[in-house]
Amino acid sequence: MMSELDTPRFRAWLERAxxxxxxxxxxxxxxxxxxVADSDTGSNLEATLEAAVTAMRAxxxxxxxxxxxxxxxxxxGGAQGNSGVILSQIFRGFxxxxxxxxxxxxxxxxxxxxxxxxxPKEGTIxxxxxxxxxxxxxxxxxxxxxxxxxLDAWRAARASTLDSANNxxxxxxxxxxxxxxxxxxxxxxxxxxxxxxxxxxxxIPSSANVKERAHASNVNHASDGEFEVMFSxxxxxxxxxxxxxxGLTKLGESLLVVGDSQLCKVHIHTDLPGEIxxxxxxxxxxxxxxxxxxxxxxxxxxxxLEAGIRKLITIANGPGxxxxxxxxxxxxxxxxxxxxxxxxxxxxxxxxxxxxxxxPIDQQSxxxxxxxxxxxxxxxxxxxxxxSRSPLQALxxxxxxxxxxxxxxxxxxxxxxxxxxxxxxxxxxxxxxTTAIGEVRAGDVLALVDRxxxxxxxxxxxxxxxxxxxxxxxxGELITLVLGESAPKELAEQVQKHLAKNHSHVxxxxxxxxQAWYPLLIGIE
Numbered sequence: 001m002m003s004e005l006d007t008p009r010f011r012a013w014l015e016r017a018x019x020x021x022x023x024x025x026x027x028x029x030x031x032x033x034x035x036v037a038d039s040d041t042g043s044n045l046e047a048t049l050e051a052a053v054t055a056m057r058a059x060x061x062x063x064x065x066x067x068x069x070x071x072x073x074x075x076x077g078g079a080q081g082n083s084g085v086i087l088s089q090i091f092r093g094f095x096x097x098x099x100x101x102x103x104x105x106x107x108x109x110x111x112x113x114x115x116x117x118x119x120p121k122e123g124t125i126x127x128x129x130x131x132x133x134x135x136x137x138x139x140x141x142x143x144x145x146x147x148x149x150x151l152d153a154w155r156a157a158r159a160s161t162l163d164s165a166n167n168x169x170x171x172x173x174x175x176x177x178x179x180x181x182x183x184x185x186x187x188x189x190x191x192x193x194x195x196x197x198x199x200x201x202x203x204i205p206s207s208a209n210v211k212e213r214a215h216a217s218n219v220n221h222a223s224d225g226e227f228e229v230m231f232s233x234x235x236x237x238x239x240x241x242x243x244x245x246x247g248l249t250k251l252g253e254s255l256l257v258v259g260d261s262q263l264c265k266v267h268i269h270t271d272l273p274g275e276i277x278x279x280x281x282x283x284x285x286x287x288x289x290x291x292x293x294x295x296x297x298x299x300x301x302x303x304x305l306e307a308g309i310r311k312l313i314t315i316a317n318g319p320g321x322x323x324x325x326x327x328x329x330x331x332x333x334x335x336x337x338x339x340x341x342x343x344x345x346x347x348x349x350x351x352x353x354x355x356x357x358x359x360p361i362d363q364q365s366x367x368x369x370x371x372x373x374x375x376x377x378x379x380x381x382x383x384x385x386x387x388s389r390s391p392l393q394a395l396x397x398x399x400x401x402x403x404x405x406x407x408x409x410x411x412x413x414x415x416x417x418x419x420x421x422x423x424x425x426x427x428x429x430x431x432x433x434t435t436a437i438g439e440v441r442a443g444d445v446l447a448l449v450d451r452x453x454x455x456x457x458x459x460x461x462x463x464x465x466x467x468x469x470x471x472x473x474x475x476g477e478l479i480t481l482v483l484g485e486s487a488p489k490e491l492a493e494q495v496q497k498h499l500a501k502n503h504s505h506v507x508x509x510x511x512x513x514x515q516a517w518y519p520l521l522i523g524i525e
Contacts, residue, residue, distance in 0.1 A: 002147025002196045005102055007064045009194060014056055014071055017190040018049040024186055024203070031179040034124065034169045035082060035254045036228075036269065036294050041179035044081030048088060049187075051078020068095035076258065076265055081228070083180045085256045085267045086125050089113040090184070092258075102149045103136040116258045118249060121169035125180030131160035132188055147195040154185070154192040154201075161185040161204065177204065225252045225269030226377065227384065227411075228294055229276045231286040233264045240283050247279045269294065271373045274386035274415040275366075281419045289416075291408050293382055310410075312401060313349045314359035314394045315341055318515030321391055321482065328398050330359075337516045341365045346372035355382040355407050357414065359394045363451075384411050389451065390423035391513070392480055392523025417525075422471060424449045426464050426520040429456075461494045464520055468495065471524050472503055479506055482513035482521040491520060 003009060021028070021042065028042025055074020059067050072095040075088035090109045097108030110129040120126050135156035136149045164178035182204060193199045229252075236244065241264050245257040252270030259265050266286075270276055273291045280286040313331040316322035317338060325332045331349050335341050346369050350356045356376060360366035369385045376383045388394045397414040405413070425448045429440045435453040440446065447455035447467035454470060457463040468479070479499065483492055492510050499508055513521060 002151075003194075005064070005098075005146045005150070005191075005195065007062055007067055010064055010067055010098075011056060013191045013194045014049070014053050016194055017187040018046070018053050020186045020190050021045050021049055021183060024182075028179045028183055031176055031182060033173040033176055034121070034178060037172075038228075038294050040081055041083045041183065044079075044084040045087055045180075045183040047080040048075050048078055048084035051075055052088075052091060054078070065095065065099045068098050071095065073263070076263055077232075079265055079267075081230075082254050082256065082267055082269075083125060083183065085230075085258060085265060086113050086116060086180065087183070087187075088265070089116045089258050090125075090129055101140065101142075102146045103140045103142070106136050106149075106153050107133045107140075109133070116256050118245075118255045119253070123164040123168045123173075123181070124178050125184050127164065127178075128157040128160040128181040128184040128188075131156040132184075147192075150188070150192040150195050151199070154188040157181070157185045157188045158204070225254070226271050226294060226373075226382070227273045227408075228267070228269055228292040229273050229290070230265070230267050230292075231277070231280060231289040233266070233280060233284050233286055235261060236264050236283055237261060244280065244283050247282070248276060251276055251279070271377075271383075271385070272370060272387070273384055273411055274388070274418060275370075277415045278387035278419055289412055291411050291415075293408050309353050310355040310357075310403065310407065311350060311353040312357045312359060312398060313346065314398065315361045315365050317361060317391065318482075318484065318513040320512040320514035324511055324513075325395075325398065328401070329403075330398055330401075335365075341368050343368050343372045343375070347375045350376050350379075350381055350383070353381055356384070357411065358383065358385045359397055359414075360386070360388050361391045361394050362389055382407060386411075386414055386418055388418045390421075390425070390521065390523070391482060391515070392423040392521055393418045393421045395480065396421040396523060396525060420525055422450060422474075422476075422524045424454075424467050424471060424522040424524075425451075425518050426460065426467065426522070427518050460488070460519060461491055464491065464495055464522075465498050468499070468522060468524075469502070471522070472506065476506060476524040478525045479508050480523040480525075481508065481510045482515070482523075483510065484513060484515045484517070484519045484521070486516075487519040495520075 025042035025046050029039045032039050032041035052071040052075035056071040059070035072091040075091045079085045079088040089112045093108035093112030094105045097104035110133040113129055114126055132153035135152045139149050161177050161181040164181045165175055168174050189201045193201050248255055251272050252268040254269040256267040311331050314325055315333045315335050316325055317335055322332050322334050333341055333345050358369040360369050373383055386397055396417040400413045400417045427446050429442055429444045429446055431442045433440055440456050445457050445460050445463040446453055447463050455463050455467045499506055
């Protein structure tokens with residue numbers, strides 16, 4: 001006899017769904033061909049369900065809506081991978097709709113999940129959720145029919161899952177059911193069988209030649225990004241979440257930006273992990289950062305990578321900086337007198353490497369490094385570009401280098417060092433010009449903090465000290481000074497005396513960089 005969905009049965013459903021997905025994890029991983037054949041959909045769905053169940057168990061309320069909310073929050077907080085984030089939104093919508101009835105829960109589940117995906121495809125987890133929604137739409141307002149509603153929703157989700165093998169999101173997945181859709185079918189099937197104990201649900205058999213198809217997909221299906229980046233942010237309002245999503249749209253694929261002011265979660269496949277993290281810092285502090293190299297999706301042999309050479313490659317705009325960086329074991333492209341670095345120079349510098357981190361020093365070199373990615377990857381090399389735009393940010397990233405560290409962990413450490421380093425350039429105005437803070441004449445001293453003019457004046461030492469004072473008014477424990485070829489001898493001495501007198505808590509390191517055009521470069525961490 002069919003039952004109605006109340007709080008105890010909701011709890012029992014999620015426990016059963018977690019068990020079903022756990023038992024099917026290996027099969028779901030094997031079926032994972034889209035968006036990247038990285039064999040982790042089953043593991044990601046399992047982890048997300050575990051987080052939902054853990055949060056649900058901690059909720060003492062007996063109200064169905066409260067328990068569903070707790071499960072949705074837990075799912076979002078523990079969501080893993082593209083499929084896990086989407087599943088968390090299915091639970092979020094389910095919780096929003098369940099107060100009005102089970103048909104509305106299925107409808108909202110699809111609606112919220114659909115909104116989270118910037119470029120939805122047919123034959124996916126969203127297709128299965130939509131099929132379930134459509135199947136029960138006519139039952140809105142019916143009373144005492146939850147078992148029948150769940151049964152209809154599951155049957156539709158199952159049909160959509162089976163259809164995904166014939167109408168896949170990508171041609172490389174033809175003949176294999178979609179792992180995400182299969183996961184939803186299992187979860188909705190758990191609900192149907194929990195409400196109708198007499199219902200026996202047979203497992204969908206493994207798709208034929210899954211492993212062979214997965215291998216073919218790795219070789220032929222172009223990746224939508226070499227790295228999977230996930231992180232969380234808190235305290236963002238609706239406008240900030242929208243702006244964050246807009247800012248990330250052009251930096252990768254499979255973008256998901258979901259959540260609210262309490263917790264916003266971001267997932268993206270990208271070639272630019274450093275720039276992704278930098279964009280996030282404009283909106284607040286990113287936490288729980290996870291960067292994963294999608295090697296299997298690119299057909300790269302992990303064992304050969306582990307035995308290969310990792311290279312850090314940067315640019316030096318002065319002989320002193322060049323010597324300093326080379327002593328740190330970094331590959332250096334010399335570009336004195338502000339010479340522009342070409343794409344081919346980046347590519348040539350990666351010779352004999354299996355893992356590469358490109359560390360630009362300004363906007364131009366960042367652009368050329370990003371353009372070099374495709375050519376570097378064609379030779380089977382892992383490559384990441386940091387979003388560093390100054391020699392000081394580059395030095396900060398290099399200082400974290402650990403040759404024994406995992407590649408993905410190293411990218412996180414370096415990207416973190418870059419975003420925690422504020423940089424300033426002390427330069428001379430090449431001509432009369434208008435700045436954001438007023439008019440300046442040729443030869444006047446300019447202080448640019450993160451590429452914005454903040455201080456101007458006629459005296460180099462005075463402008464340099466005022467710039468440092470302003471930067472330290474925010475925070476800072478370590479200052480790095482890099483003197484250019486035109487820097488007067490007394491510049492470093494006067495700045496250090498000022499710091500010793502007025503900012504005695506700050507540690508100061510000085511280098512002779514020898515860069516042209518810029519008498520002083522300042523980095524504050």
